[in-house]
Amino acid sequence: MGPRTFHHFMDIIELQKLTRTYGDFTAVDHIQLSIRAGEIFGLLGPNGAGKSTVIKMLTTLLPPSSGTATIAGFDIVHQPGRVRAEIAYVPQLVSADGGLTALENLRLFAKLYGVPRRITNERIAGALKFAGLEEAAHRLVRGYSGGMVRRLEIALALLHRPRVLFLDEPTVGLDPLARQSIWEQIQRLVRELGMTILLTTHFMEEADTLCSRVAIMNRGRVKALGSPEELKLSLGISDASLDDVFTRYSEEQPETSSNFSDISQSRRSLVRLG
Amino acid sequence: MKSLNNATLLEWAEPFAVPAGRFTGLTRLAGQCMALVETEYIKLRRDPTDLISRAVQPALWLLIFGNVFSKLRAVATGDLPYTDFMAPGILAQSVLFVSIFYGIAVIWERDLGIVHKLLVSPTPRLVLVLGKALSAGLRALIQGVFVYLLAWLLGVHLNFHLPALLGAALVVLLGAMGFSTFSLIIACIVKSRERFMGIGQVLTMPLFFASNAIYPIAVMPEWLKVVAHANPLSYEVDALRALMVHGGSSLFGVGWDISVLLAFVSVLTLISARLYANLVR
Ligand SMILES: Nc1ncnc2c1ncn2[C@@H]1O[C@H](COP(=O)(O)OP(=O)(O)OP(=O)(O)O)[C@@H](O)[C@H]1O
Numbered sequence: 001m002g003p004r005t006f007h008h009f010m011d012i013i014e015l016q017k018l019t020r021t022y023g024d025f026t027a028v029d030h031i032q033l034s035i036r037a038g039e040i041f042g043l044l045g046p047n048g049a050g051k052s053t054v055i056k057m058l059t060t061l062l063p064p065s066s067g068t069a070t071i072a073g074f075d076i077v078h079q080p081g082r083v084r085a086e087i088a089y090v091p092q093l094v095s096a097d098g099g100l101t102a103l104e105n106l107r108l109f110a111k112l113y114g115v116p117r118r119i120t121n122e123r124i125a126g127a128l129k130f131a132g133l134e135e136a137a138h139r140l141v142r143g144y145s146g147g148m149v150r151r152l153e154i155a156l157a158l159l160h161r162p163r164v165l166f167l168d169e170p171t172v173g174l175d176p177l178a179r180q181s182i183w184e185q186i187q188r189l190v191r192e193l194g195m196t197i198l199l200t201t202h203f204m205e206e207a208d209t210l211c212s213r214v215a216i217m218n219r220g221r222v223k224a225l226g227s228p229e230e231l232k233l234s235l236g237i238s239d240a241s242l243d244d245v246f247t248r249y250s251e252e253q254p255e256t257s258s259n260f261s262d263i264s265q266s267r268r269s270l271v272r273l274g
Numbered sequence: 275m276k277s278l279n280n281a282t283l284l285e286w287a288e289p290f291a292v293p294a295g296r297f298t299g300l301t302r303l304a305g306q307c308m309a310l311v312e313t314e315y316i317k318l319r320r321d322p323t324d325l326i327s328r329a330v331q332p333a334l335w336l337l338i339f340g341n342v343f344s345k346l347r348a349v350a351t352g353d354l355p356y357t358d359f360m361a362p363g364i365l366a367q368s369v370l371f372v373s374i375f376y377g378i379a380v381i382w383e384r385d386l387g388i389v390h391k392l393l394v395s396p397t398p399r400l401v402l403v404l405g406k407a408l409s410a411g412l413r414a415l416i417q418g419v420f421v422y423l424l425a426w427l428l429g430v431h432l433n434f435h436l437p438a439l440l441g442a443a444l445v446v447l448l449g450a451m452g453f454s455t456f457s458l459i460i461a462c463i464v465k466s467r468e469r470f471m472g473i474g475q476v477l478t479m480p481l482f483f484a485s486n487a488i489y490p491i492a493v494m495p496e497w498l499k500v501v502a503h504a505n506p507l508s509y510e511v512d513a514l515r516a517l518m519v520h521g522g523s524s525l526f527g528v529g530w531d532i533s534v535l536l537a538f539v540s541v542l543t544l545i546s547a548r549l550y551a552n553l554v555r
């Protein structure tokens with residue numbers, strides 16, 4: 001929108017008190033967050049924390065109850081069409097059409113994304129190569145392994161060369177090898193295309209490997225924000241892992257801050273016992 | 275962007291110029307719409323079992339119901355043999371049955387996350403729902419060919435003049451678009467397969483029986499006449515009766531029938547474009 005124009009090149013995604021309620025229940029509660037261009041940002045948090053709800057709002061699928069966000073300077077509430085041209089989304093569910101081949105899936109989305117006809121073939125060939133699916137291009141997606149489907153989905157999301165990619169639990173249900181190949185795909189997107197990626201995950205190892213920064217959500221709020229290293233250090237215990245960070249900020253806790261020391265106290269004694 | 279280089283990725287994934295202001299041209303919209311229809315076509319060609327199993331029902335109606343009622347002479351259809359009277363009704367019925375369960379397929383796609391991806395693409399909602407409606411239209415047209423074939427085998431006096439055939443195709447297309455969109459709207463409201471099945475079943479039969487498909491409106495009790503006049507299926511059948519069989523005639527006039535169907539399709543399409551995103555909320 002008009003006035004907020006130029007500073008968005010650094011912060012490509014900005015959440016401004018983004019809020020979503022379902023009836024009396026607040027799934028996402030006044031989240032204030034900036035994500036920089038070219039970063040892999042992880043949204044972590046226990047089941048029901050509100051991660052998918054944030055992503056649905058940012059991808060224009062769900063209108064916020066209050067607050068808003070901008071992506072590449074476009075407002076998700078007032079300029080959803082503009083936002084959609086800049087983003088791609090791979091849902092938590094496996095979402096390539098199993099009744100079609102990889103090639104047919106790619107053709108369909110090339111048209112839906114408005115990829116000009118003269119570059120369509122080249123782009124589809126590139127996408128197949130990127131996904132390592134050249135051999136399987138003419139096979140029905142229904143017969144693919146989980147890893148192949150995910151690789152295809154990420155390739156599908158690149159056809160219109162979005163600036164921001166949203167990945168909701170990209171490696172859930174994949175074996176370690178398939179997971180590794182998805183990680184490599186994601187890292188290439190950032191390294192070679194300068195894309196910005198916002199992902200959610202329940203694998204702390206994944207967040208630790210991929211993410212430049214993470215936010216830990218609980219009950220609709222951001223409880224901790226920083227690089228994995230910063231967050232581990234902030235616990236004040238030696239050899240803390242991101243799992244410890246996750247546990248620390250995901251625990252049910254009264255709003256009082258006095259609790260903080262209690263918890264790290266008890267954790268320390270646990271460490272000593274072990 | 276070139277400066278990032280060394281990458282196989284960049285060669286194909288460079289940004290492309292989207293027309294200024296992104297006032298997407300009509301050709302692009304048409305392309306998006308046809309891409310959805312083409313997808314339906316690919317799937318139908320790959321797996322026609324669904325089409326074939328759906329051809330069984332109209333066959334049974336024409337064979338059994340048609341035969342018995344002709345013998346009974348229970349329905350006053352003027353000079354028209356009863357099977358000739360009934361064939362357009364059965365065509366409309368099979369279009370209705372094909373279309374009214376379209377919402378199930380859409381809920382299925384939602385469960386798979388396909389709807390999410392369609393909605394996040396820059397394709398306008400209106401184009402997405404139109405593409406769905408036209409896909410249902412494609413199915414219905416294929417179904418229509420089956421019904422014509424069956425009717426012909428059973429000795430129905432079909433009208434094979436090109437304008438009549440084209441007119442019938444248009445009516446079938448509009449009927450399918452209307453009822454599939456109606457089905458889509460229900461899917462967007464109930465959102466779950468189980469509830470949809472319930473409602474689908476509850477709706478189809480009344481729509482069918484409260485129409486002129488297998489008996490004329492003239493023989494209905496007053497209250498049913500009112501319902502039949504408000505039922506878009508009646509207008510579909512009415513037009514088909516004039517277009518499909520020799521000696522058949524329309525009560526309301528084919529022009530009026532088509533206008534009603536067009537209005538039905540337009541209004542529902544606009545409503546469904548607004549509701550489509552509800553599926554993923
Ligand atoms: N359509 C809805 N109606 C009512 N409540 C909802 C709806 N969608 C989500 N919620 C609630 O909002 C909360 C946040 O859900 P969300 O899916 O965003 O969590 P999440 O962090 O993605 O969890 P998970 O890790 O399990 O995917 C949950 O408590 C959920 O029950």
Ligand SMILES: [Mg+2]
Pocket residue numbers: 051052053092168
């Ligand atoms: Mg989730």
